[in-house]
Amino acid sequence: MTPTPTVNHPATTFLTTPTASPTPRRTPPTMTTLDQNAAEDLFPERFQPVALLLAFLLPGLGHWYLGLRRRARLIALGVLGLFACGLLTAGIDAVDSGQFYMPASTTSPPIITPVDREMVGIIGTLFVGPVAIAVDQLHQRRFKVLAESYLGGRPVLIRRNAKPFEIRDPATGLAIAVREPITGNPIEFKDPATGTKRLSTLADRPPNVPSLGRMREIGGLFTCLAGMLNLIAMVDAAWGRKRSTDPDARRR
Amino acid sequence: MHFSYRPFIDALSMHGTWYIWIVPMAFFIAVAYKAVRSKKLDHYWREVLVMTIQTLLGMAALAAALWLLAEVFVKSWMNA
Numbered sequence: 625m626t627p628t629p630t631v632n633h634p635a636t637t638f639l640t641t642p643t644a645s646p647t648p649r650r651t652p653p654t655m656t657t658l659d660q661n662a663a664e665d666l667f668p669e670r671f672q673p674v675a676l677l678l679a680f681l682l683p684g685l686g687h688w689y690l691g692l693r694r695r696a697r698l699i700a701l702g703v704l705g706l707f708a709c710g711l712l713t714a715g716i717d718a719v720d721s722g723q724f725y726m727p728a729s730t731t732s733p734p735i736i737t738p739v740d741r742e743m744v745g746i747i748g749t750l751f752v753g754p755v756a757i758a759v760d761q762l763h764q765r766r767f768k769v770l771a772e773s774y775l776g777g778r779p780v781l782i783r784r785n786a787k788p789f790e791i792r793d794p795a796t797g798l799a800i801a802v803r804e805p806i807t808g809n810p811i812e813f814k815d816p817a818t819g820t821k822r823l824s825t826l827a828d829r830p831p832n833v834p835s836l837g838r839m840r841e842i843g844g845l846f847t848c849l850a851g852m853l854n855l856i857a858m859v860d861a862a863w864g865r866k867r868s869t870d871p872d873a874r875r876r
Numbered sequence: 877m878h879f880s881y882r883p884f885i886d887a888l889s890m891h892g893t894w895y896i897w898i899v900p901m902a903f904f905i906a907v908a909y910k911a912v913r914s915k916k917l918d919h920y921w922r923e924v925l926v927m928t929i930q931t932l933l934g935m936a937a938l939a940a941a942l943w944l945l946a947e948v949f950v951k952s953w954m955n956a
Binding site: 699831 | 879881882883884885886887888889890891894897900901904905906907908909910911912917920
């Protein structure tokens with residue numbers, strides 16, 4: 625009796641006859657401690673959403689949460705230092721989300737405010753977090769004035785910086801002219817505090833002196849850079865750092 | 877009209893010497909950047925100082941190159 629010949633079908637060959645590897649399998653090299661540290665630096669443990677949120681709420685807080693106390697303090701110093709320098713150079717105008725238009729009466733339809741350059745510039749600054757948002761809201765609601773204007777031939781109210789010859793009515797936010805616009809001579813106006821008419825003095829001043837030219841550019845650059853650096857810190861806290869369980873972490 | 881200056885509210889009047897602010901700008905950028913990127917903080921302040929100086933020298937070199945381009949080359953091309 626002759627043995628049945630084995631048919632090696634191409635599709636089943638791998639099941640019956642294991643093919644030999646052309647080259648012998650190499651054993652993986654053993655990793656040194658240095659390599660392992662480098663690999664851990666490259667591949668973080670996991671995404672840290674709480675650290676990301678905290679880093680946005682206050683610069684450095686994400687790293688503080690991860691146990692990296694010294695890094696947290698230094699990040700806060702760098703980001704908030706830049707932000708403070710912006711306010712110091714350009715004043716509160718350094719954080720400005722732009723001029724807003726609103727209907728002149730409550731019965732008028734809403735107005736879509738045209739996007740201007742200031743609105744684009746504020747995007748970078750907003751990454752500083754609630755501090756920047758609070759300063760912008762303070763600027764919009766306590767320092768800007770409401771004045772009558774026109775948009776596309778339609779009467780509107782515009783929220784804008786006060787001019788040097790205007791003061792702000794604290795109750796309504798409306799602009800009140802207290803000087804001649806060209807000569808700067810005092811004029812009679814109705815004092816919103818007392819309700820009486822009187823001539824203006826130097827104490828009647830706009831809520832803030834608007835920043836213009838180079839100082840406006842430098843101030844905006846400072847605050848925008850603060851936001852961009854905090855964005856880097858947020859990414860680092862969320863993806864780039866492992867949570868430290870080392871009691872000596874406060875030194876790192 | 878000259879109103880008294882109130883810090884953090886009014887703008888500074890330093891239009892002629894605005895470039896002085898590049899120094900604190902470079903310093904605070906280095907403080908935040910090195911706090912994130914340095915593997916160890918053993919020589920942190922030295923690294924911050926080096927990065928600040930590098931940034932200032934780089935900006936000075938860029939300013940010099942742009943001055944050469946605008947004042948020397950472009951003007952000579954326009955006169956030619």
